[in-house]
Amino acid sequence: MKAELKDRLLLPPPGARVLCAVSGGADSMCLLSLLHAMGTYTVAAAHFEHGIRGEESRRDCAFVADYCAAHGIPCYTEHADVPRYAAQNGLGLEEAARELRYAFFERVAEREGYDLIATAHNADDNAETMLLNLARGASGAGLGGIPPRRGRIIRPLLGLTRAEIEQLLSESGTPHVEDSSNGDETIRRNRIRHAVMPVLRELNPAFSAAAARTAAQLRRDEAYLSAQAEDFLKAHFDGKSLACAELLSLHEAVSSRAVHALLGPGAEEKHVEAVLALCKSTERHALFVPGRRVLCERGRLYFDPDDGAEIPETELLPGGCVVLREAGLEIRCTLGEREEIHNSFKTYRLKYESISGKLTLSSPRPGERYRPAHRGCTKTLKSLFAEREMTGREKRLTPVFRDEAGIVLVPPFGTAERCLPDEHGGELVIMVRKL
Secondary structure (H helix, E strand, O other): OOHHHHHOOOOOOOOOEEEEEOOOOHHHHHHHHHHHHHOOOEEEEEEEEOOOOOHHHHHHHHHHHHHHHHOOOOEEEEEOOHHHHHHHHOOOHHHHHHHHHHHHHHHHHHHHOOOEEEOOOOHHHHHHHHHHHHHHOOOHHHHOOOOOEEOOEEOOOOOOOHHHHHHHHHHHOOOOOOOHHHHOOOOHHHHHHHHHHHHHHHHOOOHHHHHHHHHHHHHHHHHHHHHHHHHHHHHHOOOOEEEHHHHHOOOHHHHHHHHHHHHOOOOOHHHHHHHHHHHOOOOOEEEEEOOEEEEEEOOEEEEOOOOOOOOOOEEOOOOOEEEEOOOOEEEEEEEEOOOOOOOOOEEEEEEHHHOOOOOEEEOOOOOOEEOEOOOOOOEEHHHHHHHOOOOHHHHHOOOEEEEOOEEEEEOOOEEEHHHOOOOOOOOOEEEEEEO
């Protein structure tokens, strides 16, 4: 092999245990024979038979197995009915085949202890992928093409063109089989390969190399911008929401990536743009994106808010404990003259003799009002919530404690004036602790 070609190989570290994905075609046979001939790796082959091309695909499987047996290379094979799997899961044939194929490679690598999975993607594959993604209107990540490495998957031949790979096969005398579906121009990649790539090579004979340079630059930029978005979310996203103003203060290249990360991999550009537009709203608005509900309220974006959540009517007995899963709270109630207060709790005291009948709690009710201690006036819960600029969800998940005469306590606004214990002590009090 020429030194110039060898320098463009993206080889694994010496001593690595490498599982090669081998279809039997030119690219994968070149990869397998190259890594095996180097003698610095523990190499095995994995062949996945898709059940799509009938006798031809069974021939390919037998070819790979026979070649490996003749050269002392471990070979793992699996057969599957991809058309059936695609129909059952609503997938296209290509997507279903890829999903099952890579799942097989991962299982074998995990079971047999291989460090890396090598696939035979080359520079022309990379250029074709970039063009396909461009035609679909992909983002910068999609236009970055095929990455040299993703997890344990490596692509040693990504720096070589298909013509260079065929030259290496010819020089080494390594056999391979031809996949008849490669000529099927109803397959989008084949149309790019046979109709578009020749025109681009007329314009630039080194088109694949040029595309590879562009892809590398785009991947570099994407990595930096995505890291900026990740850092922003670590600092500003509390697990449920973030401030609209902080998100909008970012360059859109970063804010769009932050939103995309929160929405998940199924989000499209139109969904990201809709969320950013929602941020600019001064009123309460919500929108639905695939698998998510996003709410904008009082200058914050909430992701997946449970707007219907409420605290059910619950009786609270002295000595008892109530866990409010909806509000993420645990409330304990004790009866006595004094109790040591732990700093991690917020404790409220109610004069025992002032409680009329049962003590219950639930979410607020429409039109409720009470007279908080030390306020000197009766206030509606609505006005108290407005003072603190509480969101709708925060209002619904605020526990309101009542006896048969009305409200006795609303954290965080405090005890009702009629239930306030004497500050000098000496009387029984109910202590309510909010953990």
